[in-house]
Amino acid sequence: MIVHFINLEMHVCGVMETSGKIPVARGGHSVTLVGSKLIVFGGEDRSRKLLNDVHVLDLQTMTWSVVEATQTPPAPRFDHSAAVHSERYLLIFGGCSHSVFFNDLHVLDLHTMEWSQPQVQGDLVSPRAGHAGISIDEMWYIVGGGDNNNGCPETLALNMSKLVWSTLTTLKERHPLASEGLSICSAIIDGGKYLVAFGGYNGKYNNEVFVMKLKPRDLSHPKIFQSPAAAAAAASVTAAYALAKSEKLDFPQIIDLNFNGVENNVPKKDINLEINAIKEEKVVLESSIDEARAENSRLREKIDELKSNHTELSKELQSVQSQLISERSRCFKLEAQIAELQKMLESLESIENEVQILRRQKSALEQEMEVSSTQQQGSGGVWRWIAGGT
Template structure:
């Protein structure tokens, strides 16, 4: 096959422990939105047909995989940052837009980092930093929800030939759609942070859990403080008792000295 053209700032992921996927990147003033797949067993390149809402060209983006889904965040084309967070179903090679941001926000940046973590047993995406005219240090969180029982809304009917090779290498009976929790208003609901806005909790479940954790930690610290305070009072009382005993012993010593002086005087007279 034909390998990707020379580039940098692309994203890469491995699917089914066999396929290496390369997306986007840039070369000089040109940015790409092409998708290349390397079969690690045959070491042959292919350029399959992409389905769904194909992302705009970008470089400097970050990506992580959650199951069969490859999330792409940020990036830019040397003119502006990419505002859409997109996800690729690596079995069907179908793209969909997860969420988007408006304006010149830190999330639409090049060179940001992205990891997947776990909160309450659920996957969350965490991004940090980036550059979109200036460097930033914001932390942003998105919580996706995956439901394997749902049918794919993008891929209906037979798969194209360019997709079938990757699709057949995985479980062909499972059609996993990248799903996100949707509220009554039809907007994506992110229980950690809405549209990656830093430190703003909109879903009550996660915020309540965090508050409960903070409250428990506060109570534990208060309990430890009270125990230390009680121990300090006990030590002060013991110190006061020791000082009182020391005073009594000193008085007894002075009395014995007085008696000894009297006996010495009497003996001298004798």
Template structure:
């Protein structure tokens, strides 16, 4: 499995990061926004995957302002763009119809809320057979771990009414503070009082009760998910404590091994000292042995010299004895010398 570089024709987007991308009709890759150095973009580029050609189509409608760090997800032909910013967070949630390339704004938030953040995530899920957009996190001066839910609907301009229901602190959602009529079937918002605001279409009482029931079911589902997360967190904490205990035991064993190593090093130092002393003794013995060998050679030389001296004395003694006997025999030494 390897990545291959594609040679596309046309004019590609300028180098950038923190943009969003989407695929339409399993053929067209759409690139929107992003930033490069201190510049943010709101341009739209399209890559045809069949012809491998870049184009920059004309956008229509309420074109979003330049931004980077936003998130996007597609629902059918609609491409929802949330968050991002250019030195400050963007408050509106924009939608692009990928067939007509017309932008529209479906909702707007106020204040430095997570939905007006950079670096948030956005995914598409399903609840009771209907699409639900779920966002998480983001940064707008502080990091966030809030979850926001948006339930897009079919086109409608019905007047909305507001009911309040207590919810867990973990859940927050989108609320349009500028338009009383929006393309939203149900939205949830956590206020400062820790309540969730559910906005339902003012159609008929039966539909209103159904929407409230769905909101209650969604809250129950979120509560169940929170309980599961708490249970998982408890297991993780227990495992962490177990790992800490194992780490403490390992550190204790390490301390004992270090002490044993220190003792062995002391014994090794003593043995090395003994070995050094033995080497000195061996060197002295070798020197004495060499001295003894030298003395042995000198002794042998003296013995040879002594033997030679004794032989010379013995020869002289014999020579002196022969002269006397010769004189007695009538052959004095002087005559022998004359004959010679």
């Protein structure tokens, strides 16, 4: 088997040969990195045969090996998702056969190589395939997927230590995030953890980027920001930008207005935590605003440069067009001259034919004259003979 790799520092693609017990060609499988090893599970082969085997590629030796696991493995499937917990447990969730969609969870202990299907708690999870997953700390986040009829609008989180499902958010039907085949990754922006999702297919292919900010204090109501494909979080600061532009936020004053003369049972400690969290969010948003302004400035510079290039190209185009008009006029003149020369050649051919005819006539005339002269000479001799004889 040949493995392709990309050196991200040098931006170079390469191909590496592997050895060992190479798995069959497949698609719809999952690949998970554990240390310096890649774990491949499931998928379907070229004949669409469903698979549930496990193979390991050692990236240091580029050697394949097959895992001989015990206990009951997951049903053969493809388009599932996989994650690793504590560098020991391989988790397999969802996927489908050719007619059945799964919502089950299976765990492979990488130390004992035993499969198990643990009992999970929490929210009900709908069957799905083609979803995307990303693990952060002990949480496994699942986005999108579907069952060929409907997309899954729920964004899920599995606490891998407690095996508890929770629904972070539920979107509207036909939302781009309720798609199959989308991708997801995690990012840290100004100290905050974000999920970034892109693409997918839900009747049409999407190219939008969505960002979810994860808040440990309130995972049940995370914030989702939608943005264009080329600017992953720009639209997330639109409202904050308008608010910051009009007035500065003064959180102590807001609190005085809310609590002046009014009894409230909320502890001040919780209020202070909320204030600090909001202030931190304000700092993040202001930083995002500054980044957006800087990006706008760079875009303006690029636009000005493009305008300048457009002006120069327009002038060059006009020059080329004028040259083209001149060349066209020259071509017309040359074509007229060629037509005249062709006429002259035709007339020359007719003249040459006439000359040939005249030459033939001349030759015939000369022959006649020669014959006539010969006859005259012969006739004179006879008369001379007669006269002499007389």
